[in-house]
Amino acid sequence: MNIQEFMSAYTNHPVLFIGTGMSLRYLKNSYTWDGLLSKIAIDLFGDDREYLNIKSRNSENGSFKYEAIAEELQRKFDEILEQNPDEKFKEINDEFFESMRSGRPLSRFKIYISKLLANLEYKEHANIELEELKKARKNVGSIITTNYDKLAQDIFEFNPLIGNDILLSNPYGSIYKIHGCIDNPSKIIITQTDYKKFKEKYELIRAQLLSLFIHNPIIFFGYNVGDENIKEILKTIFTYVEPNSNTAKRIRSNFLLVEYEADSNNQDIVEHDIDITGFSTIRINKIKTDNFSQIYKALASLTLPISAMDIRKLQSVVKEIYTGGNIKVNFTEDMDSLDNSDKVVAIGSTKTIKYEFQTTSEMMSNYFKIIEEEDSQILGLLNKQKITSTQYFPIYGFSKICTEIIEENRLKTQQKSKLDHLISEMKDACKNYHSSISNIINDENISATYKNGAIAWGIWHNQLPKDEVIDYLKNFENKKGTEYKKLLCMFDYKQYADAI
DSSP, rough: BBBHHHHHTTSSOOOOOOOOHHEEEESSSOHHHHHHHHHHHHHHHSHHHHHHHHHHTEETTTEHHHHHHHHHHHHHHHHHHHHHHOOGHHHHHHHHHHHHHHHHHHHHHHHHHHHTTTTBBBBBTTHHHHHHHHHHHHOOOOEEEEESSSHHHHHHOOOOGGGGGGGGGGOOTEETTOOTTTTTTTGOOOHHHHHHHOOOOOOHHHHHHHHHHHHSEEEEEETTTHHHHHHHHHHHHHHHOOSSHHHHHHHHHHEEEEOOOOOOOOOOOOEEEETTTSOOEEEEEEEEEOOHHEEEHHHHHHHOSSSSEEEEEEEHHHHHHHOSSSSSOOSSSSSSSOOOSSSOOOOTTTOOOOOOOOOOHHHTTTTTHHHHHTHHHHGGGGGGGGTTTTTOOOOHHHHHHHHHOTTTHHHHHHHHHHHHHHHOOOOGGGOOOOHHHHHHHOOTTTTGGHHHHHHHHHHHOOOOOOHHHHHHHTTSSSSSSSSHHHHHHHHHHHHGGGGG
16 A cells, blocks of 8 residues: 555544654754764763763663663763863853752753754755645644654644643644753753653653544654654553454554655555564554655645644633633524634534634735645635735735635736835835845834835845745734735745746
């Protein structure tokens, strides 16, 4: 069975379990466990000899115990920085002392790990695959990761959960960082002591994760078939689920391991048996390939009745009901007669209720997310709305994704006409030759009133880098205002008018 056929059988949102292999695939500054500890030791001691000594003291039956190696290296690292304040590690010591003054004990070793992984330095080829992965975002329920870095947050824009936060969480649209995160070095799990404490608390987290494993497809990225994380997950499931039950069969059919194989374009999924001590052989689905784009495309092409983020919103409403929040009950035969309240839950027959809505203003605020995810379902809602002749609306990019927008031609004519008028009426104070937004912002000859007009002029005349404009629009403070809408329509036209 190929990957497209396999995923087309999914009926709800898959959970992605992301390991080190994903960071190694896309980031320049990523390390294996051994590589990370070796890097720290070489930075500390000047070469690898002391690290090799530590490794030799922590090996057993030909294997290295990396949690024990990390324990010894942490002790040496913290002691050396305490006794010999070195200019090289001044930033680490400064952060340590600042944390201690605030009553928050921290390990210098873990602070250094957080610094090593702080910046996401993407490899040159990464963008092509990651664009495909972002399109699949709308169909992903949750992320679970053992990685410390923020790659998953950057790609998926989900809410990160660490430590005890996992126990009280809404799983949809969340990233479970079960081994900690660089944002909170004290929660990083890397040493023998850390793992011991983690296992003592893991039972409660296990219960939360078990629900995800039973009810959702699980796709593993960045692990190999012999990885202990894979085996621990299987142990978790089949400790509580009868191996020969229908539930076990459903879990196995939804369980997919994506394993890296250099230069392979394989698209076929095979069954693979895993032997786990204390359990009978467990069969899983596996694909070995170097073509991750095909997997992301299959995931993005899923047609599910509701997005993962909408489920998260619904669960938040239900939680508010449970806790006695601000609740209104309305009886109506006409859904359009309801006020545009923050949250609405409709209860009734599926024959009589099917109401989806996102305003044109919300679509503009979510413009880049909709474009990245190629969310044609959301854009289909444009046919239920009226866009007046006075409105700015970025139809060019949206029509590239959704070809069923009834008023596409009228809206394109309207957008072009409004932009032509905007440029023709542009004040002389806005006209400039700057090649970056920062230069416009810093130009004292352009008053604050005309800054966005000057940026619009730069976009229209192709003076400004695309990535810089995107960052500016994504971080625009008031996305409901006319200034944002003008700039967005300007960018949309210049980006997509010639592509359609």
